[in-house]
Amino acid sequence: MKIMAQMAMVMNLDKCIGCHTCSVTCKQAWTNRAGTEYVWFNNVETRPGLGYPRTYEDQETWEGGWVRKSNGRLTLKAGGRWKKLATIFSNPKLPSIEDYYEPWTYDYATLLNSPSTSTFPVAKPKSLISGKQMNITWSANWDDDLGGSREHAAKDPMLKGIEDKVKFEFEQTFMFYLPRICEHCLNPSCAASCPSGAIYKRSEDGIVLVDQDKCRGWRMCVSGCPYKKVYFNHKTGKAEKCTFCYPRIEVGIPTVCAETCVGRLRYIGLMLYDADRVLEAASVENDHDLYEAQRSVFLDPNDPEVAREAERAGIPLDWIEAAKKSPVRRLIQDYKVALPLHPEYRTMPMVWYIPPLSPVVDVVRDTGHDAEDKGNLFAAIEALRIPVEYLANLFTAGDVGPVNDVLRKLAAMRSFMRDINLGGDPDESIAEAVGMDAESMYEMFRLLAIAKYEDRYVIPTAHVEQAHGLEELATECPVDFDYEPTTGVFGEGSGDLTPVAVENFRMLEERQQSDQLVGGGSKRGRVNLLNWDGKGAPRGLFPHRKKQDQ
């Protein structure tokens, strides 16, 4: 047994209102730079729909993730190591910019500088790729709210096999939002695809990162990730991906997307797992068994044996305590209401989802029945094969069993709580009907509906006693740091570090005030992931230069 800890997230899809706040705040924090205009570490897609990049889930086309060979071993779907090297000069499966979308900006200056005219001046869209005028035809959420429409949803790869039954009769009722970030997989195929070995998984918290100094721009990770959550920065020529906001997690605060989520539907916590069993679980023969196989590698920190073993493995005590309290663990293991996204890719994803009951509730309500009666809801779950099958295609590799169970639990919770809210006695039998007891049903309700900040985010504060001295901590006053780097004799890398957060803030400020159309090519600042936008000579490349060429 080799115990490791993993930062994980659960999203409760019933509560997502599709406001895209998470995407916007994430972009502001991480990808607001030239070269990453088209990049959304967090995106929210309307389902059924095409997703971003378009039809990324169709692995027959994109060949992301792993496949199980007939001898029972896993191999990358796009081919093993030799094939990767043989195709290194031109990645055959790399999505082009059209598969994402061509990013643009507006030429606002024409509005501001326009002389008085009889017609209103127009700010035309300009491509951020070519700099030319363009027609906008697609974006990261172009089919927003169009779930079920023939033009877009009909091409959803997840409707394969049920499209004949669907006929889009459910188009008015069946639609929900799916916010996505990198899954920080236990068996990441992005890392496995990287020829340079630049993508690594942190053994402390399982966060998957790209080492910007080791990345050589081979782009194999982009095609290797089945969720298409590694992106190519076309200015710096390096791969970038969701960082699980590691500078924030390290100091015990949630990711930006979770912090700012309007629906408060995200939960962050630790999962302990047995790293020795990951590969075995990812290689089970039947796709339908992958969900349970993944659950079986998780360990219960409340088990004294596990706790002792974890401590021996060097996991600090406060981390083990945090794992015990982890809301993510409760939702995945105790209540069993959270499901992984596309377990069939065999990457063992670690951002899980509580599937939405609302499509079912809406149907019951629209037909004039009591949408809080468990009998009606159970019957509807039985009857509404199509939404359930669709959800199963997303979350359980097509196995409707677990999806049914989750939906029945959510339905039971609904009617159970109705009784309580109306002042009646809790009806234990409702909980029992879905294999729970009254108390845990109530606890689950509290966690799903009214949990406080500290219950939703249980992130072990990385040794609070020294938190003030950590590199990223926001308790230091930003003016304490020199933004102009105090470059030592040996240039970049010597001298004091400016915290990423401070530097990024200053860079953004500068960029937003710049007059240039594309990205305000600042030549200041250290070369690092957050700030250099690939323009000009990075500072530190030429030590001792007297004057910047202004």
Place this chain on the structure above:
Amino acid sequence: MSTFLWVIFPYICLAVFVVGHWWRYRYDKFGWTTRSSQLYESRLLRWGSPLFHFGLLGVVGGHIIGLLIPQTWTDAVGISETAYHWVAVIGGMISGIMVMVGLVILIYRRRTVGPVFSATTPMDKTMYFFLALVIVLGMWNTIASSIFGLGGSEGHSFNYRESVSVWFRQIFYGQPDASLMTDVPFGFQLHALVAFFLFALWPFTRLVHVFSAPVGYITRPYIVYRTKDEREGTGVGSRAPGRGWERVQ
């Protein structure tokens, strides 16, 4: 003059090559990349890039054989000069044509596809010019000497392995003999000089990506794990415990 061209200049270039790489690696790991433009355009790249790169692998292999292996060795194992010559010419022609075709596609792509062109730096253009020049000169030498018999004597085509190759190896022994190069056909002279100049440019261009050819990928484990701090006594928490907080063993 010939001492400068055939002794001093190559050493300057090689010094710049070595020191330049060391310096670039030390100060600019972040800039060390292929700077791929596949995201912008992949239809032309799909053909051009593999043709060019695989062709180049052949060309480099040919140069290694031709320049580094002394003629006496091949003679010793009984490969006649004519046999060697024809293998070299045919192999060289095939890879050379691949490189040329690839290069033409790639340059055409770079020039005509807007986003790719605007992502091309002045350094890229300089590098492209010299790279193309070296390749064209190399092709010309192969064709001219083997087919038109340029620089040859008495029915034999010009044998660079008796002059250029010897001189090239001498550079690494530290005693280059400039006189070996003075009588070599002009095309060969120019090819060598431009190639050395390209070596000097190398560390400052995207050509550095050649040295990150990911051969280690074949043997390393698929998933890479990294720990913040592997020092004895430090924890596995997201941060190592500070002094005074060492773990009780």
